Amino acid sequence: MSDLPPKRRRPLSYMSLLGLSVLVGLGLGGSVALIEAVGGEASRPLQAIALGVGVSLGMAICLIWWRNADEAVREAHKWAWYWGGSAGIGLVMILFALSSWNLIEVNVPPYGDGPNGLLLSGIAVTLGAQLVGYLIAWAAWWLRHR
Incomplete structure (x- = not known):
């Protein structure tokens, strides 16, 4: 046995993880462009x-970040994704219903050609609405808990 204290694991800082994320994104984009x-x-x-x-790799970075986040940060993100993401999905469902009933006209330009383009556009609208809802809910959570 050693008399030395056990080495403490140093968690990666937020900026280190952000930089690592940028490198992964640049590497992914570069490799896909090179393959193309x-x-x-x-x-x-x-x-x-x-x-x-x-x-x-992105999920691994998220896991490391989550393990290093404190309880308040975790709670803010969980709350914002639940309520903000749900509100975004609700908005898309309302738009879908009103458009299906011919009460409004939703003109989303297709992202690409054919049915796949329309599907990708629907996915983008849904994720965009969820992200906007998340950002609003996240800001509201932090403003309430200051």
Whole structure:
């Protein structure tokens, strides 16, 4: 046995994780662009693999950040995602219903050609509404708990 105290694990700082996230994003974007430029039959599977690796690294960074976050930060994010994200989904559901009943006209430009473009546009609108709801709820939580 050693008489030395056990080494304490130093958590990565917020700025370190932010920088790591930027590097992962740049690496992912660069690799996908390089694969696209080279082209070939294997380009789509290689891009899918690059995306999977990038998302996995992003999730690992999020996990490290979450483990280092204090209780107030965790609570703010959980509350904001639950209420803000739910409000965003609710807004999209209302728009969908009103548009289906021909009470309003929703003109979202398609993101790409064909049915896939419309599907991607719907996903973008839904995620955008959730993000806006989250940001509003997150700000409200912090303003109430100051």
